[in-house]
Structures are given as structure tokens and as C-alpha cells.
Amino acid sequence: MSISILWFRRDLRLSDHPALLAAIGSSDEVLPVFVWDPVLIGDGGARVQRLAASLAALSADTGGALVVRTGDPAEVIADLAAEADAREIHVTRESTPYGRRRDQRVRARLERDGRELVETGSPYAVGPGRVRNRTGEPYKVFTPFSRAWHEHGWPRPGERPGEIAWATGHHSADPAGPGSRSTAGRGAARGAVKAVEAGERAALARWRAFLDEDLDGYAEQRDRPDLDTTSRLSVHLKYGEIHPRTILAELAEHPAAGGESARRFVTELAWREFYADILWHWPRSAWRDLRDALAGMAYDEGPEAGELVEAWKQGLTGYPVVDAGMRQLLAEGWMHNRVRMITASFLVKDLHVWWPVGARHFLDHLIDGDIASNNHGWQWVAGTGTDASPWFRVFNPVTQGLRFDPAGEYVRRWVPELAHLPGAAAHEPWRSPDGYRNGYPERIVDHAEERLEALRRYDVARGSEN
Known part of the structure; x- marks a missing residue:
């Protein structure tokens, strides 16, 4: 019986998940895996608490099959692949500078053992790097990018698989992550972070509540922090608990699809895709000025x-x-x-x-x-x-x-x-x-x-x- 690994990262859901569909199509069973990467964990706090909540929801959705381990992803994934005798490790294509470097290391490590890292899909409606101008160059200005992004279009959401043959019998760990007690303590020291419902079901519920209750007033009220009528979907999108294709598809079928509020909301999604595209083409812009026009700016220090x-x-x-x-x-x-x-x-x-x-x-x-x-x-x-x-x-x-x-x-x-x-x-x-x-x-x-x-x-x- 063949097994493939699905390595979850920024795609903590089962619906509209191209990498999951590819893993199912390539083997008899799928082993779901998440790796707590020390480079990304940092010193814990709110982000780690929120991610742990999302992993707990994903673990429940996989019937407890989710394997959670900690360490250098290149070694952890290679060890798991050897343990499960998995020839293919499926992932959603990464676009951040660190994610791309990490995946290069993982790929090289797997190839040493005769295994393959298979990339399918991305966390975006249109994968970063795909929208270019007529001369093949990337965009640096939002408005022409947005126009080209709309013209490029995106596929319909993928179907949620019915029965998934999850591979079981492999040691799983607490989704709360490494040193979960100390991690929670560090988060508490920073402030009592408001509990937020996590996971795919919570993401879909939040999106549909916004669609039904707050979309109509979005154009007029989106800049009002006192009203708190924004979608609050940013955290769900960050962890991939919902895919932007799902949002765009359901919005297109909504009665308000042609209105100003719907257009403004899609524009906000386009900004997210634009910035991901910028980072793809200019990875140095993560921590350095994209444009050098203000290279001589004097800043205060000391x-x-x-x-x-x-x-x-x-x-x-x-x-x-x-x-x-x-x-x-x-x-x-x-x-x-x-x-x-x-x-x-x-x-x-x-x-x-x-x-x-x-x-x-x-x-x-x-x-x-x-x-x-x-x-x-x-x-x-x-x-x-x-x-x-x-x-x-x-x-x-x-x-x-x-x-x-x-x-x-x-x-x-x-x-x-x-x-x-x-x-x-x-x-x-x-x-x-x-x-x-x-x-x-x-x-x-x-x-x-x-x-x-x-x-x-x-x-x-x-x-x-x-």
C-alpha cells in the first residue's frame, strides 16, 4: 500500500486544497504532517497560540491523523518520509523568501533518498510571478497590476474530497507545539490575547457571516475602527484556513457582487496578491527599501x-x-x-x-x-x-x-x-x-x-x- 505525505504549512484546511488532491491521486493513503519550525516559532506569543488553535482544528478534521513534529523541516520531513516509506511529499508552493529557501533545502535532502517534493497550488488566487505586463516584466504599481490580475483570472475552487484515506499508526504530537506550557506563558506575559475561533469551519462561518451581515456597508464603513465591520478574514487567510479562490467564487455569486462594496473588498484581496507578487520578484524588499529614491533619508537612532x-x-x-x-x-x-x-x-x-x-x-x-x-x-x-x-x-x-x-x-x-x-x-x-x-x-x-x-x-x- 503506497503512502504520500501532505506537509501542511499556510494551507490548514481540507477544502479547495490542490496539494491535498494531488496527494490523494498519487497514493493509497495520505499522511498529514505539520512541522514546528524553530526559525518561525520565535519566542512564542500570540502568533504561536493562534497557530496552535488552528492545528488543533485541523487535527480534529483529520480524525486525529495529523502528525505534528518539531525541528529542522529538512530533517523532520526526510525522517518521516523514510519512516512511512513515502516516495512523494506534497506541499503548496511557497512564495516568501524564507519559505523558498527552506523548500530548496528540503527538496535537496529528499532527493538524496530518492524521494520527491511535489508543489501544487499556492496560497493566492493567482500564484505570485504569474501576472506580468506585455513585455514580460513584473508590476511595481498596484493599479495596472490589479487590472492585469482581474484579466488573468483564477480557477474555480477545488472540491473538498469525500472519504480521505488518512495514514494512521504514526506517532503524533501535541498540536500546541514545542514547550507548549512555556509558549503559553510567554504569550500571556505579552497580554491576554483575545481568543479567536480557528480552523476551516470557523473561517467559512466568519466569511459567510460577513457576506450576509456586513458586506453591504463595507465601502462606507471599512475605515471605521469604532464600528468593527471589517471581515476579520486576514488571520484565516494567513493560515490558509480559507482560500481566496473560495471567497472570490462565493462573492461572485452573491446578489451584491456588482456593487461598490463588493468591488472594494475584491480590491483589498488584490492588494494582498500584489504584495505577495512584489516579494516574489524582489525578495530583498522584505526588510529593505523596495525603491532607492529615499536611500539618503536620515532616521533617528540612539x-x-x-x-x-x-x-x-x-x-x-x-x-x-x-x-x-x-x-x-x-x-x-x-x-x-x-x-x-x-x-x-x-x-x-x-x-x-x-x-x-x-x-x-x-x-x-x-x-x-x-x-x-x-x-x-x-x-x-x-x-x-x-x-x-x-x-x-x-x-x-x-x-x-x-x-x-x-x-x-x-x-x-x-x-x-x-x-x-x-x-x-x-x-x-x-x-x-x-x-x-x-x-x-x-x-x-x-x-x-x-x-x-x-x-x-x-x-x-x-x-x-x-
Whole structure:
């Protein structure tokens, strides 16, 4: 009886799973495997807790057949393949720089034993690298990419297999991961992260609830952190508990498919695919400026800058909407997208700190932290990424708060020191006689002054390039 291995990574589901279908078609039984990679585990925290929850759901969906091991994937997968006498190891094609390097090592290790790593499908509707312009070059600007992405199209979702002959009898481990007790402890030390339902069923339920309840108002309300009417699908997409093809297919059949809200939502999916494509073509852009136009930019470093960065991380900047977002990040492992832009702009343009400092902090805490979307989103704010000329964008944290949290509900939810200030007054405690009575900190910088300083530095950096 032949066995193939399905190595799960960013595809923790059974529906619309091309690699699973390929594994089923190549053998009598399929051994489902997940490897806790020490390189990706880091120091635990919210991401590991969330991933453990997803693995627990996947283990249940496989009837307990999921084998979970820890170590260098090249050695772990090779050992498992030898143990199960599996000739083929099936995976979803990876597109991140680390994932591609890891898979090269795994492939080389397997080939030494006469085994094969088989790549099928990707975590995206259109695999990174496939959308190119008429001359065969990749896109660096979103709008033409989005147009070409739509024209390229994507296949229908694959069917969920009926009966799956899972290989059993192999030693499995606790999906909670290595040192699960210490991992949970480290996460708790960072804050009581809000429990989020995980797994394929939870992802489908969340998507269909959004489709039925919140899609109609998405175009008007998507920038409102106080209303919390976004899809919250980013974490499910990160772990592959739902495939974007499934979302696009069901959305296309919805009565609201032709409306503005549906179009805006698809545009957000296109941004995710665009950033993955950028990272595929320019892997160095994960932690370095994509464009060199601001290579001469002066950034602040040293102890004083470090103190300001720490205030930003803890939500103690004195700017309510910034602090609300940073505290939500620590508490939930998530932050509303509009607030991500506001908090990122504050670090880069009010505190004059290079964007990777903030990108790393976000990835350390976000349960939906995706290196392509996160790091290129930071570059969009910093002016070093895919936009043609974003250098003059400096988000005003006060006006942004007043515009997108007009009644102050979001601020009061996350900054209890300002709970006594009614309505929009929560965004400007310095205007109220008792604004600071509960110990809320005063502003660590003057935004108006720092905006002018940011523009001056940008002008100098751009001038040095010319």
C-alpha cells in the first residue's frame, strides 16, 4: 500500500486544497504532517497560540491523523518520509523568501533518498510571478497590476474530497507545539490575547457571516475602527484556513457582487496578491527599501529615539488614536487596517524611525502577521515602496481620529484613562480641563513640528538622489 505525505504549512484546511488532491491521486493513503519550525516559532506569543488553535482544528478534521513534529523541516520531513516509506511529499508552493529557501533545502535532502517534493497550488488566487505586463516584466504599481490580475483570472475552487484515506499508526504530537506550557506563558506575559475561533469551519462561518451581515456597508464603513465591520478574514487567510479562490467564487455569486462594496473588498484581496507578487520578484524588499529614491533619508537612532519607540509600542504617545491602536495590538494581536496606517505613519514620520523597526514589532504581535502585506504596507506609509510619489503623505493622528472614530468610541474602548471624555473630546484631551485627570500621558512630540521635519528630511533625501 503506497503512502504520500501532505506537509501542511499556510494551507490548514481540507477544502479547495490542490496539494491535498494531488496527494490523494498519487497514493493509497495520505499522511498529514505539520512541522514546528524553530526559525518561525520565535519566542512564542500570540502568533504561536493562534497557530496552535488552528492545528488543533485541523487535527480534529483529520480524525486525529495529523502528525505534528518539531525541528529542522529538512530533517523532520526526510525522517518521516523514510519512516512511512513515502516516495512523494506534497506541499503548496511557497512564495516568501524564507519559505523558498527552506523548500530548496528540503527538496535537496529528499532527493538524496530518492524521494520527491511535489508543489501544487499556492496560497493566492493567482500564484505570485504569474501576472506580468506585455513585455514580460513584473508590476511595481498596484493599479495596472490589479487590472492585469482581474484579466488573468483564477480557477474555480477545488472540491473538498469525500472519504480521505488518512495514514494512521504514526506517532503524533501535541498540536500546541514545542514547550507548549512555556509558549503559553510567554504569550500571556505579552497580554491576554483575545481568543479567536480557528480552523476551516470557523473561517467559512466568519466569511459567510460577513457576506450576509456586513458586506453591504463595507465601502462606507471599512475605515471605521469604532464600528468593527471589517471581515476579520486576514488571520484565516494567513493560515490558509480559507482560500481566496473560495471567497472570490462565493462573492461572485452573491446578489451584491456588482456593487461598490463588493468591488472594494475584491480590491483589498488584490492588494494582498500584489504584495505577495512584489516579494516574489524582489525578495530583498522584505526588510529593505523596495525603491532607492529615499536611500539618503536620515532616521533617528540612539537612546532618546529608543525611549520614544518604546512609548509608541506601549501605547503611551499622548495621541489617543495611536495609543488605542497600539494597545489593541498588544491585547488582541490584531489592529484595524486604518489604524495600522495611522500608527505606522506616526512612527516613521513623527518619530523619524526607519520602517523595519515598526514592521518587526507588528510581526511579533499580529496573529495575522504576513510578511508580504505587513512589510510592504509599512513601505507604502514610509514612501519607499510601490507608490509613485507618497513621500508627502503624513497622517495627522488627531484629524484621522476625528474622521474615522467621530464619537471617540474606539479610543475609549482601548484607552480607559480617557473614558470620562464624551464624544470627540476623547481625541483631544489637552482641550479639556480634566483631560489628564486619570493619568493619560501628554504628547511626546508636537505633530505639526515633526510633520515639517519629516518633509524637510524627505526633500533632502530626494535632492541627494537627483
